[in-house]
Amino acid sequence: MHDTELRGPLPRRMWRQLLDGITPWGSIDIRPVRWGGTCYRLVLYPPGITHAERRRVRLWRGWPMWGAGLWLLILMVLARTTDPWTALGWATAGYLAAGAAAYVWAGDIRGRVRTAEVHVLASKNDVPTLIRSRVIRSLGTTMARADEQLAAGEIRSADYEATWWRVYDRLTPGVFEAGIR
Template sequence: MNDARGRSGSEPVPEEQPRAGSPQTAQDMTIAPAADRTRPSSRLTRAPVRWCTWVLDGERSWGSIDVQPGECGTARYRLVVFPPGITGTERRLLRLSRAWPAWGAVLWLMSEACLSSALRPWAAFGISTMVYLGIEASLISKVGVLRPQVRTLSVELIAGYPDRRSAPIYAEIKALVAALANADAMRAQKQMTTTDHEAAWWQLYDRLGTDQSQPLDEQPPI
């Protein structure tokens, strides 16, 4: 008993060591970066919206280039160039208006099938048709000014049969697409500003010209 008291009185009491992973003082504390608090449900909700936006926006802001293989070795090349300065919303509306006959038919069939289980056939038919026509009229009114400004150039080639009239048009389409793709690549690599990209877009849009372009209504959907 005395030995224990003597040792406790003569020997210094060891200081308590901080536990591993615990800060010694408030100054040593570091605030960890905040974790992503985005709820999984919100991420799942945004995913379909982003996908639809990507589909309507397309790969190119200036328009599109389509290659449609046909029968007997034929292939149709079609270049569509939007007016420079067009906004993302206007571009989506243009694409949607051109593809509306196909998308609208799917929407009409889906609404008809869903409403037929709850309403009479004639009522389901009437409501579906009114919705279809209402959306179509809204799209036409919103893109009515833009549609005449869209310039297109198309040509149809037959493999193995060179055509003197089609060859220059095909060469012009290739040159325009190459120049537009080069401008996109330079902007993506930050070698060209957005203003310079739009200026190059304007030059190629004017180069296409209204004399070479064809009415958009006579072309297949964008």
């Protein structure tokens, strides 16, 4: 996030962060899961996409969550004025229409987003799974480090984008799995 985006009223900053995400390249998420496991997930947007394109893709990818909220809101509003089955029908139609609109609006970029995810169970010593988790963590660390270097002025925008391309290419379907074996 740029320095100019960190200024201004808190609601505006929160809204921008919700729409744009924390980083322009995507996200790394490492979280505990049930039974003592850990989930590693790396999401990479295509390098060179604009803010508007990233927002549209994030809108599409977040549709199940915000769409459910929309469904509930429509249901609550209409349940007061119509019978429950009509309200349920309109809420479902609104949910599906919003999802279809987000799908179309995201365009072909939604298919170029690359995601790698692995669940490591604490009780298992599955070597390929452990290697995948380390690769995901390493690629996410590479991008986080590039963010820090760009913000500190240690690298140029061209170097940042070159790093982004290297990580994005590393996550190419087939290449990611082949590099682990």
